[in-house]
Amino acid sequence: MGLLAAGTPLQWLDSRKYNEFIKTQGIEQLLYVFQAASKRNNDPLLWGDELEYMMLDIDLESKNAMLDINHDSILHSFDNEDFPLCRINDVLFHPEYGRFMLEATPGKPYDGYMDEYIEFNMKNRRNLAKFKLDQFPTTKKKEKLVPISLTVFPRMGCEDFLNMENPWDHKNSVSRSLFLPDEVINRHARFPTLTGNIRIRRGEKVCINIPMFKDKFTPKFDDSIYERDWFTPEDQETLKASKPGFIYLDAMGFGMGSSCLQNTFQAPDIDKARYLYDSLCNFAPIFLAASAAAPAFKGWLADQDVRWNVISGAVDCRTPRERNVPPLLPKFNKDGLGGLDEVASKHVQKIPKSRYSCVDLYLGGNKFFNRTLNDTEVPINEKILKRLLENDKAPLDYDLAKHFAHLFIRDPISVFEESINQDNKTSTNHFENLQSTNWQSLRFKPPTQEAIPSNKNVPGWRVEFRPLEVQLTDFENAAYSTFIYLIVDCLLTFSDKINNYIPMSQIWDNMHTAHHRDAILNEKFYWKDSIDSLDFKSSKYSMNEIFHDSQMGIFATFINPILKHKGFIQSDWQELKSSKEHLRTYYYLKLISDRTSGKIPTIAKYIRNFIMNHPDYKHDSKVSKLINFDLIMACERITDFNNSRNEMAELFGKEITDYLLTNKLSYEK
Template identity: 60%
Template sequence: MGLLSLGTPLPWLESRQYNEHVRDNGVQQLLYSFKAAYGRKNDIFYWGDELEFIMFKFQNHDGEGQNAVLTLESDDVLTSLNNEDISICEANDVLFHPEYGRYMIEATPASPYEGLNTEYVENNMQIRRKLVEQRLAGRGCRLAAMAVFPRMGCEDFSDIKNVWDHHNNASKSLYLPDEVTNRHARFPTLTANIRTRRGEKVNIQVPMYKDKFTPYRDDSVYKRDWFEPEDSESVLAAKPGYIYMDAMGFGMGCCCLQITLQAPDISKARYVYDSLANIATIMLAATAASPFFKGWLADQDVRWNVISSAVDDRTPYERGVAPLLPQSNNGHGSSIKANPQRIPKSRYSVVDLFLGGNEFFDRSFNDTDVPLNEKVLETLQSNDIFELDYDLARHFSHLFIRDPLVIFQERINQDNLTSTDHFENIQSTNWQSLRFKPPNQKATPDQKDAPGWRVEFRTMELQMTEFENAAYSCFIHIITECLLTFSHEINPYMPMSKIWENMEIAHRRDAVLEQQFHWKDDLHGGRTSLSNMDHVFHNVKSGLFPQFIDRLLKYKSMVTESWRELVKSKDSSNVRLFYYLKLISDRATGNLPTAAKFLRQYVLSHPDYSQDSRVTKEINYDTLKVADRITHLDDSNGELTKFFGGEIANYIKSCTK
């Protein structure tokens, strides 16, 4: 999320008259960007990560037990970090960004990294956390590095008093007050516009973990009489055996780890995007860290489909279902579109199409049902500014089936030669597992200050420690460098339909241990087999370690055979890399637990747990305490050792002395 546009965001029924205007001009802006930047060559392999954190506090009530609650009153910390503290941030090479949740803070390096320096990356991440922690300490708040806050949406989950003495008009949720949402007008408008376009509240269903005394259905669903018809929807929407959630905040309030990588030119960027498509589904399962939602243990380990449903603005017609209530108006799609399309997927989802443009690509790999905006497809291929080839045009014309969700009154008319707001309006609300980030109109071949062609890797779940977040970031960096280096040897393609299936499989509880994923037999042909995670990571012919990690490390003369040699390196940054890779390898074999498994086990074995899948306030408090100790590398209760195993825990502890 870059700078937020200032101005007046239009409510849906007023903004939709400009939808086609935004698309038409967005296409022009994209074409001018292509015209400027198409010829860029040899851009540096810059890269960077994004971490999202949760601001919260521990509460100890006399005689009433303990709880941990989100703080919805500490967002001024972000304002300070971007204003009076900006020089401290610059000096430390860190930058803070707003996120959907008022309790959230996103943090990135201020300038992208160049090369792989594990210590720099991890240290930079640590400084980001510490700077926020220092500012929160004075008010009794803390920062959690957790993908999901266990009791968000339950009784007493925030520090706002009398939170239900007024109505929550943006989300109309039974559970989340509008105060969970960032104060900037863009965010409540986004929330309301998605709901209005859809014609119903969003409807999020997560399978509930089934234990001995788990109730038949989510018993927090109730009938209220604030909003008609929304308050009548929930009872109809909630399904037995599922955790029911009804607001954007449940999804966009989760925390992820994203990596952006710059390719030397557009053709390599397309190749990297296509190559990472399947790896992104694998890495969602490998980084699983979300075993609970809204006070219930879930029968899945990841956040992805929660966000997907949380921002699903499709009308019932587009989804191909009947509205929940007969009196519903079937949503408020674009008034201009005469013939609405059926749309199989939410705008937050796994990638839809390979971009192609290289020797290995064959159009038959794009074998899924992907609706296109035919007008955009036509314009992108035939215009006076810059003509895109069919495969690239197809990618963008799919993104342009979506409506812009928030339009600022003051930004309706733009100069397409210099602005990209309209393009970004569509692009940045197509939240997919990867994002192909084109440069802007400034990025001519000689203007190296302007970013070039980038790919963003968006599936990974935020981990509790910088050690892990840096490990996964560096892992993706090495894989991408390998792809860039061996782009004429590695054929990454398999049918897109199998990647979609992998995304479903990645959601299942303990997918790392229990599930099989579509994976290529070798990196030459198109044959795939169902493979367990150990095979995906370690098999000699196509595994991530032998074929990507070892291949690159050997090429760079960092090892002769295997990454395991790094442990003996004289360079402490490489020794750290060894432990990063060991963590990832041991999680793939099941020798070490994912964060999801570890946290689930913690809840299941908590003395206050009653075999009913409920995460009580006591359990929530203690879970946040454990996570807090792990984040701070505090092994006083042996949790660090349990989580990382003795060898890695000892290494981590030896470095903090």
């Protein structure tokens, strides 16, 4: 979630006067980075993952599972008295948007193929969090605190979803949500300010309408919406913003309070980093669908399986004019200009997507790329484009310049008073301000001005893969991370031969498709017909075909070649099943294979089935407290590899379950 500078974050109305300054300075900082690091080469394939957890408070007596906002001090401990413990375990903890959230990464990046170490490291992170939470005295007789890696808490925003007394005896003036008290937000001033600034710039509360799953007794409207008279005009927006047949969400926390799994990879040099970014573009929607884990929001079953568009809407700071729609309440949002000042109001651009969305542009810079592939409507900041192209520090080529010129159409939404004056030769603060609040399915991460070719102590050019939904177990999270790593290694190893380009518009299309319920079983996605040809021809394929087809499938064209190159197999990944050394990697691959062929469910499907088959389910699409409690308990058992109720077998199938129950990680043997 970006840097956490100490200092005073400015409210939108005070910060907006710095917008142009920050953007201009940010670009100068970027130019110094290019000047320093463009010629860097031969960097190793270092990489890492980021896992997000929710801390839960489970009341075993009243049978309620709640988000836990009372133990965020453990982040402080991990940074201080428990830092040695983190270091020994090679892990790092980071703050996230939710006060109930933890993020954890390996302490130092992985180097190439890591076999079981990733899972072992993930397990250490979870164990440390558990260990710390266990040390807090609990107030109730039968109560426990646990970290859980669940993409969305199904009852977020419902009655008693937080372990807090009387959340509604005071106003939540930061988000002004009808459902989320401000106490869900991290206490660091950056987060509430960000929340307020997005709302004020937009000129309305954020508004997310998620299709509701329709069952026999599902009400026509989201009946959790209520009338309130705390805030003018926000409380008057509800009727206009919500829609029949949809779940209505109205706060940043619904999106940024969800958890994901991200992977960052270092490329040997800038050209390979650009190639890697471009080649991964279409993997993002495919893996969003392949990792689907979010079928319920705010106590309702949704008619979709993933979190993505919820976050997208939850941080959508665009004014109505930028979105090309009328304001909800014209009286309060004059000409749909939201919180723009007079000068900015004169240069409003139409912006098709939220700052959290699918990638916009290929970066180009390799022999396979053709400019016609960038075939979507992508506004750019012309002034920034010109500067990037024409300067005496490090002129960029058009395609790369366009990428940054697009990121810089956004305004800074988190400005610290103390950070306005920076030395552009050494700081990337202003550049990172825009870069780290453009949340796309991939992120192209430039290094810093320190990254001159001879300085290998600092990171080089990296690409981050961001679509994955977090999985319940360390086994699954290691499996998805390993799978993406193998694809990346394959791309970097055979970059001369693999052409994975299809038109960008088809990737946008795939991103929509990836949201659909059971997309993994029922949908078709654009996929390249052949990665060996110079053209950009694609067809629509099922997920099963995209992964398993013997000609163009991911296993045949990415996984087998790289495993062969490493000398792990002769021709097919399934040979790993008889390997002693890489047996667990076989099961990582098998998990993805079985899910994408529909043999075993995604977490989304597992959770949906659990809810719909629960005795307390009334065919009204509602997730009651009891259903939620039982679901969380099941999730916790699965996380702990406890199959006493056959839940692991339902999620993983018999073969994977048997393997997991009888084979410890080699590091633990």
